Each structure stands twice: as C-alpha cells, then as structure tokens.
Amino acid sequence: MREGTGPVYIGVFDMFKIGVGPSSSHTMGPMLASGLFLDLLRDSEVSARSVKCYLRGSLAFTGRGHATDRAVALGLLGFRPDTVDINKADAALGELKATRMLQVPGLGSLKFCPGEDVVFDTEELEGGHPNQLRFEALGDTPDVLVGQTYFSIGGGFVHTRAELDRLSAGEAREDEVPFGFRNASELLAMVEDSQLSIAQIMRENEVALRSPKAVDADLAAIWAEMDACISRGLAEHGTLAGGLGLRRRAPDIYRRLQTSLANDKRLPFASNDWLTVYAMAVNEENAAGGRIVTAPTNGAAGVVPAVLRFFLSHCLEDEKTYAEEAELVREFLLTAGAIGGLIKRNASISGAEAGCQGEVGTASAMAAAGLCAVLGGTPWQIENAAEIALEHHLGMTCDPVAGLVQVPCIERNGFGAIKAVAAASLALHGDGTHFMPLDNCIEAMRQTGLEMNSKYRETALGGLAVNVPNC
Numbered sequence: 001m002r003e004g005t006g007p008v009y010i011g012v013f014d015m016f017k018i019g020v021g022p023s024s025s026h027t028m029g030p031m032l033a034s035g036l037f038l039d040l041l042r043d044s045e046v047s048a049r050s051v052k053c054y055l056r057g058s059l060a061f062t063g064r065g066h067a068t069d070r071a072v073a074l075g076l077l078g079f080r081p082d083t084v085d086i087n088k089a090d091a092a093l094g095e096l097k098a099t100r101m102l103q104v105p106g107l108g109s110l111k112f113c114p115g116e117d118v119v120f121d122t123e124e125l126e127g128g129h130p131n132q133l134r135f136e137a138l139g140d141t142p143d144v145l146v147g148q149t150y151f152s153i154g155g156g157f158v159h160t161r162a163e164l165d166r167l168s169a170g171e172a173r174e175d176e177v178p179f180g181f182r183n184a185s186e187l188l189a190m191v192e193d194s195q196l197s198i199a200q201i202m203r204e205n206e207v208a209l210r211s212p213k214a215v216d217a218d219l220a221a222i223w224a225e226m227d228a229c230i231s232r233g234l235a236e237h238g239t240l241a242g243g244l245g246l247r248r249r250a251p252d253i254y255r256r257l258q259t260s261l262a263n264d265k266r267l268p269f270a271s272n273d274w275l276t277v278y279a280m281a282v283n284e285e286n287a288a289g290g291r292i293v294t295a296p297t298n299g300a301a302g303v304v305p306a307v308l309r310f311f312l313s314h315c316l317e318d319e320k321t322y323a324e325e326a327e328l329v330r331e332f333l334l335t336a337g338a339i340g341g342l343i344k345r346n347a348s349i350s351g352a353e354a355g356c357q358g359e360v361g362t363a364s365a366m367a368a369a370g371l372c373a374v375l376g377g378t379p380w381q382i383e384n385a386a387e388i389a390l391e392h393h394l395g396m397t398c399d400p401v402a403g404l405v406q407v408p409c410i411e412r413n414g415f416g417a418i419k420a421v422a423a424a425s426l427a428l429h430g431d432g433t434h435f436m437p438l439d440n441c442i443e444a445m446r447q448t449g450l451e452m453n454s455k456y457r458e459t460a461l462g463g464l465a466v467n468v469p470n471c
C-alpha cells in the first residue's frame with residue numbers, strides 16, 4: 001500500500017464547494033485559474049497588453065463540451081464560481097465578444113478574444129495532471145512577459161506545479177487540525193482512542209480552522225444549496241444545450257412518482273426511482289450550467305444530495321424538529337466529507353486521472369458512509385459501507401459523449417445513489433468486520449486509474465463517446 005508522508009488534511013468544505021456547472025475540473029477550476037493568473041500579473045507589475053490561454057490534456061479534448069473556454073473568459077472578467085450571477089456573466093461575456101477587450105482592476109485594458117485567445121491545444125502536455133491550463137501575458141511584442149501553468153485536479157482544486165509537487169510529497173497544510181489522519185485505518189484508530197464518531201472528529205478538525213458557528217452555518221448553507229438544486233431540477237423542463245438534443249427527464253419522472261407510478265404494483269422499485277430522480281435533477285441542472293455544489297465534483301454532484309434528500313424525505317419514521325434535522329444533515333455531510341477527503345488524498349477524484357470510479361465511485365462511497373452514519377452505524381460499519389460502494393465502481397471509465405457531462409453522467413449519478421443505499425444497508429447487516437479494508441480499495445482504485453488507457457479518462461476518445469448512434 002502507498003503511504004503518504006505527512007498529515008495533509010482535506011476538510012469537508014474542500015469536498016463540498018458551491019459553484020456552477022457543468023464541471024468542477026473543466027469549468028470551476030479554469031474560472032478560478034483565470035483569477036489566479038490575474039493576481040499573478042498584478043504582483044509581477046509588468047505592463048501587459050494581451051492574455052492568451054492554452055487548454056491542454058483533457059481540457060483540450062473535452063473543454064468545448066464542458067464550456068471551459070467560457071469559464072476562462074468569465075474568470076478573466078472577474079467572476080468566481082461561488083458567487084457568479086449567470087445573467088450578469090452572460091451580459092459581460094457578450095460585451096467582451098464585441099469589444100475583445102478586458103477591463104481588469106489594477107491592470108487596465110487587456111486584449112482578449114474568447115473565440116481566438118483560448119486555444120484547444122491537443123498536442124502539448126506537461127507531466128503532472130492531465131487537466132492543464134497555460135496562461136501567457138504579452139506586451140507590445142510576441143515575447144511572453146509572464147506565463148503560468150495551472151493544474152485543475154478535480155473538485156474545483158487548482159494548483160501550480162510547485163503546489164502540486166508539495167502535495168505529492170505529502171507536505172502538511174499550514175492549518176493545523178487535531179486529527180490529521182492520512183488513511184482510514186488511522187481514522188478508525190483515532191475514533192477508538194478518542195471515543196468520538198467520524199463526524200465528531202471531522203467537526204473537531206473544522207472548528208480548528210473556523211468558528212463552531214461558522215462550521216454549522218456553512219454546512220447548513222451547503223445542504224440548502226444542494227436541496228434547492230434538486231428542487232430546481234425537478235421543476236425545470238426543456239432540452240439540454242450541447243447538441244445531443246437530450247430532454248430533461250427529472251420533472252416528468254417526479255410528477256409520475258408523485259401520482260400513479262409510486263403505487264403501481266408492477267413497478268415495486270419506488271426507492272430506486274426516488275433516488276434516481278433526485279440525482280438526475282441535480283445533474284440535469286449541472287449539465288445546464290446551473291448552480292451546483294461539488295460532491296466531490298460537479299459530474300458526480302447528484303449522488304450525495306440524492307441520498308441525503310431520500311433519507312430525510314422517505315426514511316425518517318418520526319417527525320423531526322428543525323434542530324434535529326440540522327444535526328442529521330451535519331452528521332451526514334461531515335462523515336461523507338471524511339471519506340471523500342481520504343479518497344482524494346490517497347487516490348484521485350478526477351475523471352481525467354482516475355476515470356469515473358474517481359468521481360461517481362467516490363460520491364457513492366461518501367453517500368454510503370453518510371447514510372450509514374445517520375442510520376446509526378458504527379465507525380467500522382461506516383468504513384465498510386464506503387468500501388462496498390467504492391469497490392463496486394472500480395474500473396468504471398469516463399467516456400462522456402461529445403465531451404458533455406450528460407451521457408452517461410446524468411443517469412450514472414442515479415445508479416451511484418442506489419449503490420450507496422445498498423452499500424449502507426449491507427454494512428448495517430454486519431458488525432463492521434469485513435475482508436477488504438477501505439484503504440486497500442482506495443489503493444486499488446488509484447492503481448486502476450493509473451493503468452487506465454487515456455481514451456477512458458475524460459478525453460471522449462473511447463467507450464460510449466465513440467459509439468454514438470447515427471440519428
């Protein structure tokens with residue numbers, strides 16, 4: 001097993017970030033990277049006249065379908081994924097296309113044409129991570145004044161080469177947390193020593209980084225965004241953009257579930273249908289570029305909210321007070337966050353690096369752990385639930401048709417949610433002892449991702465992406 005060398009803590013708010021669709025690595029990350037490059041330019045004090053961005057690796061192959069060029073332009077216009085107002089962003093983008101000029105605070109006017117100055121470069125690729133953006137600022141001559149490559153590693157995380165190297169070396173994050181576990185076995189040992197639950201350990205870590213009030217408020221805000229996203233997706237009709245002509249299905253399925261289908265004895269799968277429709281609602285919103293919470297990515301953003309909404313709306317026997325329900329939400333999200341952090345730290349949550357096992361597989365493991373926790377599972381049962389869910393996603397490729405986060409992504413989130421519930425249920429039938437530890441399963445996922453042909457890692461060059469029917 002691969003051992004990390006230092007206690008890198010990945011917190012619950014690293015796993016759950018509010019942003020926009022359709023992709024954390026191909027939309028949110030690039031938008032953030034644009035802002036980081038402008039900060040770098042301000043610090044460098046050069047007199048730049050224009051900016052260019054080269055998208056490389058998976059960003060070059062599937063960036064059009066993921067609206068990466070739009071995200072880069074919006075980032076340069078000063079928008080951030082967590083606060084962007086889509087209507088204002090569209091208006092600013094329209095103006096930029098007309099003027100081909102950015103007006104950047106502290107930098108003045110910079111020439112930038114979204115259609116020409118974002119280059120989909122499928123030839124060049126540095127080592128590191130396969131999602132790369134190279135920004136260059138030029139003056140009056142073709143010489144590059146300032147250049148920087150950023151790696152968008154999934155879940156909205158963006159790093160420079162130096163930061164990536166520090167992470168690979170397992171260097172500790174500056175913020176100190178009381179429980180700096182590196183893997184599941186260390187986490188379980190800490191549980192045993194401290195007599196705290198996994199959620200309580202995560203909470204102790206989070207309150208070392210921000211006030212207890214802020215932790216509670218931010219977790220509540222995360223759930224409110226997730227829940228609102230489900231509700232929007234259940235109400236919105238229409239055809240998704242991108243050219244596949246896919247209609248949103250969640251609203252019609254939801255309407256049927258509310259009426260006859262749920263009571264139709266020929267279809268005794270109402271639980272599966274509810275889970276699927278909640279997950280699809282989120283991922284249809286994501287595909288439409290709507291407001292989304294990474295969980296742990298945008299492509300896999302439907303699984304955790306679907307399972308949590310299913311639990312709250314369909315599994316509670318007694319009516320809960322607002323405070324009781326809020327406590328259950330916190331326990332679910334903190335536990336799920338712990339598992340997501342372990343997988344990110346020891347393998348990957350990026351489809352471009354590990355295939356869909358790293359996205360929907362991770363989301364399913366997170367949701368299974370969260371559900372197991374709120375159903376009263378012990379920490380050992382929770383670890384078992386996460387392992388079962390992840391194990392049965394191993395080998396799953398990332399092959400989005402036309403580079404859009406639609407096929408297979410939307411339905412796949414429904415199946416990730418169903419597997420999460422099955423995994424939690426199976427774990428709760430045992431006492432937590434089991435054959436395959438979660439750490440070993442995470443390592444298996446890492447190795448499988450490394451050996452997966454790049455055609456199946458978010459390049460849209462293999463699998464379903466090249467077996468599209470002629471319509």
Ligand code: SF4
Nearest residue numbers: 299351356359398409
């Ligand atoms: S196939 Fe999976 S990993 Fe790939 S874009 Fe879709 S959800 Fe993300």
